[in-house]
Amino acid sequence: MSDSRLAFLGAAGLAKIKSLRTAVVGAGGSGSHLVQQLAHLGVVSVIIIDPDWLERSNVNRVVMSHYGLVGQPKAELLQWRLRRLRSRLEPIVDSVESPDAIAALQQCDVCFGAVDHWGTRHLIEYFCRMAFVPLIDVGMQITPGRNADEPPIVSAGGQVVTSLPCGACFWCMEFLHDDLITRERTEYADGARALQQQVVSINGLLASQAITNMLGLFAGFAGAGGVTRYISYNALDQTMRPHPNLLGVGLDTCSHYRAEGAGWAVR
Ligand SMILES: [Zn+2]
Incomplete structure (x- = not known):
């Protein structure tokens, strides 16, 4: 990688990016892209947390995987494939609730969530909030038509949601809400939870x-309004925009995770 292509970040911005200790929870369809890009940017460390092994059905979306790696832990195969770049890649083949994963999350400068489950998103945000670690969550949803009256794809897209310590959380932005968590629990209990559809693009x-x-x-690479906290992507319209839930949300406070006087700023 030639640093000159990153000159737009400025010397201080580039140094900041390279000094970042990062964590990615989920080494699947989204997580593999995240790990790849972090390693190409040259951040100093990337902790990859995922308890699962690569299955044949994952190969179509886990970038850098191939059929010869089926049966390998996903976190370890990403480390192996990117080992010659400069970042220190550290796989944790365990759940985000494991002591190693929690400790790792709480020592990083920024965490990425790339998981399928709403309950897991809540847990990741909880662990991040306890340690004042900013969290950027990535998720996609495709809803296929259920019968001949519906189009083959009813909706497709996803979102990027940024939860900053002391600022609006997933609950404030109604990205998470009780109905989602309750429905997910009920689907599990009934054995009715369908696999999330995903596509590499x-x-x-x-x-x-x-x-x-x-x-x-x-690195200050944002307009005057800063980073949009809840970005919604509609793949059928090919549009990416601020999510309407942001209207009326106070972005600088949160009533769910109390942190009086703690403050948080880019270090
Ligand atoms: Zn909140």
Whole structure:
């Protein structure tokens, strides 16, 4: 990588990006793009947290995987594939609730969430908030038509949501709400939860926006309004815009995670 292509970040911005200790939770369709881009940017460390092994059905969206790596832990295969870049890549083949993962999350400068489950998103945000770690979540949803009266794809897209310590959280922005968590629990209990549909192109687009948000937070690569906290992507309209839930949300406060006087700023 030639640093000259990153001159737009300025010397201080580039130094800041390279000094970042990062964590990516989920090494699947979105997480593999995130890890790849962090390593190409040359951040000093990337912790990759994922308890799962690569399956044949994952190969179509886990970038840098191939059929010869089926059966390998996803976090380890990403480390192996990117080992010759400068970042220190550290896989944790365990759940985000494991002591190693929690400790790692709480020591990083920025965390990325790239998981399928709403409950897991809540847990990641909780662990990040306890340690004043900013969190950038990436997720996509495709809703296929259920019958002949509906189009083959009813909706497709996703979102990038940025949760800053002391600022609006996932709950403030109504990205998370009780109905989502309750519905997910009920689907699990009933064994009715369907696999999330995913496609490599949308995963890559949303992961790229998440990394650009990181450049906005830590290297000032954003407009006067700063990083848009809740970005919504509609793949059928090919549009990316601020989510309407942001209207009326106070972005500088949160009533869910109390942190009086703690403050947080880019270090
Ligand atoms: Zn909140």
